[in-house]
Amino acid sequence: MGRSFEEDPLTAALAPPPNETPADREAREIAESEAKRVSDEIDAQLRKERESEKKRKPVKLLLLGQSESGKTATLKSEFTHPLVRPPCSTRPRRTFQMLYCKRQWVEERSSWRCVVLLNLVRNINEILDILGREMAAANAKPATLPAASSANVVQPATAIPTSTSSSPDSSPLSSDSEDPPPKQRNSITVVSASSSSPPDLPPLKFKDKHRLLRLRLAPLRRVQADLEARLGAAATELYTTNTTSAAPFDESEDGAGARGVAKRDKKEFSVHSRNGWKTALERFRAARRRSDDAGGSALRSVRDLEDEVQDVIAGCREDMRAVWDDRIVREMMARRKVRIEDSAGFFLNDVDRIARQDYQITDDDIIRARLRTVGVQEYRVTFENGHSAGSEWRMYDVGGTRSSRIVWYSYFDDCDAIIFLAPVSCFDEKLAEDKRVNRLEDSYMLWKSVCSCKLLAGTQLVLFLNKCDLLQAKLMRGAKIRDSVPSFGDRRNDVATAARYFQQHFKEILRSNSPVQRPFYVHLTSVIDTKSTAVTLGAVEESILRDHLRRADLM
Numbered sequence: 096m097g098r099s100f101e102e103d104p105l106t107a108a109l110a111p112p113p114n115e116t117p118a119d120r121e122a123r124e125i126a127e128s129e130a131k132r133v134s135d136e137i138d139a140q141l142r143k144e145r146e147s148e149k150k151r152k153p154v155k156l157l158l159l160g161q162s163e164s165g166k167t168a169t170l171k172s173e174f175t176h177p178l179v180r181p182p183c184s185t186r187p188r189r190t191f192q193m194l195y196c197k198r199q200w201v202e203e204r205s206s207w208r209c210v211v212l213l214n215l216v217r218n219i220n221e222i223l224d225i226l227g228r229e230m231a232a233a234n235a236k237p238a239t240l241p242a243a244s245s246a247n248v249v250q251p252a253t254a255i256p257t258s259t260s261s262s263p264d265s266s267p268l269s270s271d272s273e274d275p276p277p278k279q280r281n282s283i284t285v286v287s288a289s290s291s292s293p294p295d296l297p298p299l300k301f302k303d304k305h306r307l308l309r310l311r312l313a314p315l316r317r318v319q320a321d322l323e324a325r326l327g328a329a330a331t332e333l334y335t336t337n338t339t340s341a342a343p344f345d346e347s348e349d350g351a352g353a354r355g356v357a358k359r360d361k362k363e364f365s366v367h368s369r370n371g372w373k374t375a376l377e378r379f380r381a382a383r384r385r386s387d388d389a390g391g392s393a394l395r396s397v398r399d400l401e402d403e404v405q406d407v408i409a410g411c412r413e414d415m416r417a418v419w420d421d422r423i424v425r426e427m428m429a430r431r432k433v434r435i436e437d438s439a440g441f442f443l444n445d446v447d448r449i450a451r452q453d454y455q456i457t458d459d460d461i462i463r464a465r466l467r468t469v470g471v472q473e474y475r476v477t478f479e480n481g482h483s484a485g486s487e488w489r490m491y492d493v494g495g496t497r498s499s500r501i502v503w504y505s506y507f508d509d510c511d512a513i514i515f516l517a518p519v520s521c522f523d524e525k526l527a528e529d530k531r532v533n534r535l536e537d538s539y540m541l542w543k544s545v546c547s548c549k550l551l552a553g554t555q556l557v558l559f560l561n562k563c564d565l566l567q568a569k570l571m572r573g574a575k576i577r578d579s580v581p582s583f584g585d586r587r588n589d590v591a592t593a594a595r596y597f598q599q600h601f602k603e604i605l606r607s608n609s610p611v612q613r614p615f616y617v618h619l620t621s622v623i624d625t626k627s628t629a630v631t632l633g634a635v636e637e638s639i640l641r642d643h644l645r646r647a648d649l650m
């Protein structure tokens with residue numbers, strides 16, 4: 096039973112005096128109401144401070160996935176696409192296009208031009224390499240096509256060293272790298288392991304024209320070597336690795352020894368990595384500034400190199416087009432099952448536009464340009480507007496080759512979200528750095544490790560099944576999924592069925608390996624399509640921010 100009014104000493108002390116006059120009462124009530132107003136104001140102020148404190152804590156986002164899965168392209172897509180409104184929303188969507196990044200992006204644009212030129216020149220040199228070998232073989236044995244010697248064999252999935260360019264370890268500019276000295280490989284896509292032409296086909300009839308084209312395009316070898324030396328390790332792909340595990344960071348969870356490895360490597364691959372793509376471009380900018388400061392007198396300045404490169408390439412325009420349009424060359428590539436047009440950084444169809452002195456790079460060119468990420472690159476961005484206005488995001492773009500992955504673990508702590516990219520068009524391709532491993536299988540293994548990682552238990556996982564455009568093109572050409580993925584069986588060989596099938600597999604991996612129950616967020620993407628990617632990223636950002644604030648509430 097509660098105590099009566101008279102028995103409660105606190106209530107009795109706060110009660111108005113028994114002999115209170117009406118005037119005293121009015122004065123007391125005014126004072127009480129003023130005290131309440133001040134107290135409410137203080138509460139509101141504290142609430143506001145707590146809210147802005149929550150917003151002040153940066154949102155940490157990691158982009159993960161194997162090499163060439165599209166991590167950097169996703170970021171580039173963010174930086175290039177203008178503000179859009181998602182369907183059914185009156186709110187302008189922010190985009191990650193904030194003040195800081197915009198400025199940096201504008202500065203970087205001109206440097207990307209050199210990457211596009213390098214990609215284009217490499218496309219041609221790759222064709223010339225094959226042409227050279229085929230012509231030599233045809234000369235040696237004119238009557239029949241030769242069986243491919245080991246030197247001639249075009250290895251499956253991008254494993255051909257070229258003889259054209261300087262080795263990065265001989266370049267003073269390429270000092271740190273995560274692998275043994277990265278050797279070069281062609282980035283062309285080879286659909287099958289077979290490299291020799293079918294023996295029952297008539298031999299290809301190479302003419303003087305082919306010999307002349309090879310001679311006239313020879314200066315492009317030097318151009319490739321110069322550009323690669325300037326850009327450093329990021330400019331060359333890897334085709335070897337010492338790492339046999341899909342997720343070497345797994346071991347970092349087990350004990351101090353492995354953590355030590357991760358720690359040591361983190362220093363080597365710090366966000367200030369001197370070989371990342373941002374840094375590769377920065378070299379161009381810095382050297383350009385230096386040559387400006389020297390009043391243009393610096394010997395062989397960057398501007399000189401850029402102009403020279405552009406001149407040589409422009410001078411080769413007609414011959415480059417002639418090679419790419421040549422019926423015999425196309426037949427040679429088809430017989431070897433080489434699909435250079437599906438490879439990263441393919442620009443030969445744009446040769447008329449790009450091989451000119453006045454070439455102006457477009458946003459689309461930048462998204463499609465290929466420059467490998469070495470180490471980990473950090474972007475700090477603050478939103479200009481939209482629901483994330485004022486909040487800081489830290490985005491980490493990592494190198495995806497197997498040997499780069501060991502450092503990922505160092506970035507998992509306190510991570511709000513991961514966008515995991517799995518390129519689904521690669522169901523019949525092998526890893527560049529380890530050609531025994533199927534690329535889809537590698538993505539499954541990597542996803543499994545990310546899902547099961549205890550440190551990431553509170554992290555939102557968002558899966559992008561990427562390169563759907565290339566999957567569509569591949570299936571249209573008649574590639575059969577079940578030939579590479581037997582469990583696909585007799586399902587319909589179309590994009591919708593394939594995407595559903597792959598998606599289900601990733602979902603099951605999450606369900607059976609995650610240490611806690613968590614939602615499965617998945618998007619089918621072609622991240623080079625900036626318009627639709629902007630809409631996808633808008634939805635992803637909202638969801639990440641909601642989770643971020645919820646986590647901050649729990650703290």
Ligand SMILES: Nc1nc2c(ncn2[C@@H]2O[C@H](COP(=O)(O)OP(=O)(O)OP(=O)(O)O)[C@@H](O)[C@H]2O)c(=O)[nH]1
Nearest residue numbers: 163164165166167168439440463468495562621622
């Ligand atoms: N057609 C097509 N090309 C894509 C897509 N996503 C990425 N690419 C291209 O694939 C190449 C590789 O993409 P990147 O973004 O450099 O790959 P990454 O995951 O950052 O690779 P690393 O830096 O080596 O880890 C680039 O030339 C991209 O333009 C896609 O959805 N469709």
Ligand SMILES: [Mg+2]
Nearest residue numbers: 166167467468
């Ligand atoms: Mg990258």
